Amino acid sequence: MLEYDGSPPLAGSQLQKNAPSIQRELETALYKLTGERPRVAFAGRTDAGVHARGQVAAFTxxxxxxxxxFVRGLNAWLPAEIAVRRALEVAEGFDPRRHAASRTYRYTIYNGPARSxxxxxxxxxxxxxxxxAAMRAAATELVGEHxxxxxxxxEGVRTVRCVRRCQVAHRGHLVTVEIEANAFLRQQVRRTVGALVxxxxxxxxxxxxxxLLRPAEAGSAxxxxxxxxxxxxxVSYPDLDLGEGDALL
Known part of the structure; x- marks a missing residue:
């Protein structure tokens, strides 16, 4: 399980031709630790700038x-922005993306007159x-299959997804949107937050x-x-306990 700060210069989780990425850094660390060059698979793709507390990566x-x-060795080779929080052996053929039951994202808004x-x-x-309160009322409309x-x-893909929960919390200057679903479309969470704002x-x-949940009537969010x-x-799995990914946030 990985934690990372996805800020530049990192260009997202997937391999990029001319830019550093989470995958490139992890595969480089694996080579330095084991002498092998395995291809790493992730539970979900994160774009440039997106962070993770509980990304799941698998390799053979x-x-x-x-x-x-593995945890200590990889962390010795990884840059400060990326850390392995936990490692465990899984069955051969385990696919972190296809075998996931759900994914949970949190979006944080700093709501105040002066930036922090x-x-x-x-x-x-x-x-x-x-x-x-208005955002919370709208968020409840997202729960279920839509x-x-x-x-x-x-992008021409099937756009029906099942949202298990969507919660809005407000404390001080921070407004957070936490959303769990079986899977997400590209940029779905960020467009959801944009609409909630x-x-x-x-x-x-x-x-x-x-x-917006009636495509025949809706435009862009x-x-x-x-x-x-x-x-x-x-990322949650039916028969795999990875622990909580949000203990510090």
Whole structure:
């Protein structure tokens, strides 16, 4: 299980031709530790700027190193922005993406008139006051199986997904949106947050938000929330206990 700060210069989780990525750094560390060049698979793709507390990565190795040695060894070679939090052996053929039961993301908004330098890499600064109660009411509309075409890039893929929960919390200047689903469309969480902020600011009514879940009537969900406010908290599996991915956040 990986934790990382996805801020630049990292260009996302997947391999990039001319830029550092989580996959490149992890595969390089594996080579330095084992002498092997395994290809790493992730539970979910994260774009440039997106962080993770509980990303799951899997690879095949002939190494006989114990899992705790893997954790210490990889962390010795990985850059400061990336850390292995836990390692365990899994059955051959385990696919971290296909075998996942659900994924949970948290989006953080810093809602105050002045920006916060301490939160600049981890939260979207929204200066205008947000009505968290209105956002919470809209978030409940997302729970269940819906067609989320309005919340995606419309890339010709099936757009029906099942959201298990979507919760909005407000504490001090921080507004957080936590959403769990069986799977997500590309940019679905960021477009969802963009629409919820529209509701919280009064620019989008609850009725208008509901229409976004009716693709025949809906246009685009509106603004795309910046990547740096998004964090992959955890990935859940039916028969695999990875522990919590959000203990410190």
């Amino acid at each position: 190795t002939a190494s006989t190193l114990a899992t705790d040695v 330098p301490l939160w600049r890499a981890w939260a979207w600064h929204v200066a205008e006051p947000l009505d968290a 067609d989320f075409a309005a919340f995606s890039r419309r 529209q509701v919280g600011s009064g620019r989008l009514s609850l009725a208008g938000f509901r229409r 509106g603004p795309l929330a910046p990547a740096h406010g998004l964090c992959l908290l955890r």
